[in-house]
Amino acid sequence: MPIDKFKDLNTVYELHKSMEDNQIIIAYEGEFNSSITQSVLSLAEKNLDQKLEKGQTKRRAFNIAVECLQNISSHSDRNAEYPNSIFIIGQEGNEFYISSGNTIKANKVENLQRKLEQINILDSDGLKQLHMQAIKESLKRQDSNNAGLGLISIARKSGKKLDYQFIPVDTDNSFFSFQATFIKLDENQ
Amino acid sequence: MEKMTLKGTFETPGVLLDSDAGKIELSGRSLPEDTTTFYRPIFSWIEQYLSAPKENTSIAIKLEYFNTATSKVLLNMLTKFENANNVTVHWFHYEEDEDMLESGKEFEELVKLQFTYHTFG
Numbered sequence: 378m379p380i381d382k383f384k385d386l387n388t389v390y391e392l393h394k395s396m397e398d399n400q401i402i403i404a405y406e407g408e409f410n411s412s413i414t415q416s417v418l419s420l421a422e423k424n425l426d427q428k429l430e431k432g433q434t435k436r437r438a439f440n441i442a443v444e445c446l447q448n449i450s451s452h453s454d455r456n457a458e459y460p461n462s463i464f465i466i467g468q469e470g471n472e473f474y475i476s477s478g479n480t481i482k483a484n485k486v487e488n489l490q491r492k493l494e495q496i497n498i499l500d501s502d503g504l505k506q507l508h509m510q511a512i513k514e515s516l517k518r519q520d521s522n523n524a525g526l527g528l529i530s531i532a533r534k535s536g537k538k539l540d541y542q543f544i545p546v547d548t549d550n551s552f553f554s555f556q557a558t559f560i561k562l563d564e565n566q
Numbered sequence: 567m568e569k570m571t572l573k574g575t576f577e578t579p580g581v582l583l584d585s586d587a588g589k590i591e592l593s594g595r596s597l598p599e600d601t602t603t604f605y606r607p608i609f610s611w612i613e614q615y616l617s618a619p620k621e622n623t624s625i626a627i628k629l630e631y632f633n634t635a636t637s638k639v640l641l642n643m644l645t646k647f648e649n650a651n652n653v654t655v656h657w658f659h660y661e662e663d664e665d666m667l668e669s670g671k672e673f674e675e676l677v678k679l680q681f682t683y684h685t686f687g
Contacts, residue, residue: 411599436663437665444634450599505672516642516645
């Protein structure tokens with residue numbers, strides 16, 4: 378089928394061009410499990426090493442990447458219907474962004490949205506207090522649900538508001554897009 | 567008691583548990599999603615150690631990275647030592663890594679243990 382093939386090859390070029398124009402450092406789309414997460418993380422670290430001097434910015438970037446990936450991975454275990462998620466690290470000048478997208482159950486949206494809103498109204502002292510409170514509670518409950526702490530940690534490392542969006546995909550599921558940005562610090566200061 | 571050592575990997579820390587020296591050390595990075603499986607034998611060792619601890623116990627945290635799942639584990643681990651005598655937490659960080667220093671200070675606020683801070687030489 379030459380026409381389909383032609384179309385596909387065009388798509389390859391368009392995707393390549395779009396990724397280059399958007400200064401994508403790494404992008405992965407597909408299923409996530411702990412071994413894939415580790416591979417993506419390892420690749421992300423190598424690529425960040427090339428873009429950033431070893432120092433605070435790189436450490437923060439890596440920390441955000443870890444939490445983002447582990448958030449995806451912990452959600453996708455529970456979504457057999459829509460197993461594919463996306464993870465992207467990109468750059469725009471001195472600004473870096475780490476994005477993720479994954480499908481979550483519609484009944485989880487409200488709770489997640491509330492957590493994100495709560496995080497976004499806080500300044501760095503407020504986030505510290507929230508972190509301290511959340512970690513103490515997690516010790517009491519001994520539960521494995523880590524999403525709250527992970528998001529607080531991302532917000533603290535990012536130093537900026539978290540961007541997010543929920544797009545309903547059907548009555549039971551929503552696509553959760555998430556993005557953390559951070560500015561490359563001047564490491565010479 | 568058996569001495570326990572583990573080599574660090576991409577996502578798990580190097581571990582040294584030495585009951586004769588009263589020394590517990592974690593180094594490198596701790597990023598596992600499933601912290602329970604990795605840390606279970608370490609917690610068993612600690613429980614056994616705390617049944618007959620040395621006069622002085624030193625806990626060295628020499629991590630460059632840890633995920634939030636690990637921060638819960640660390641808090642849980644440090645809390646276990648609160649009732650032992652003469653426990654010092656040696657918290658290491660890279661000189662410019664103020665986040666890691668701040669993490670140490672936060673753990674210090676959360677547990678009743680003596681902390682000292684060191685930079686990686």
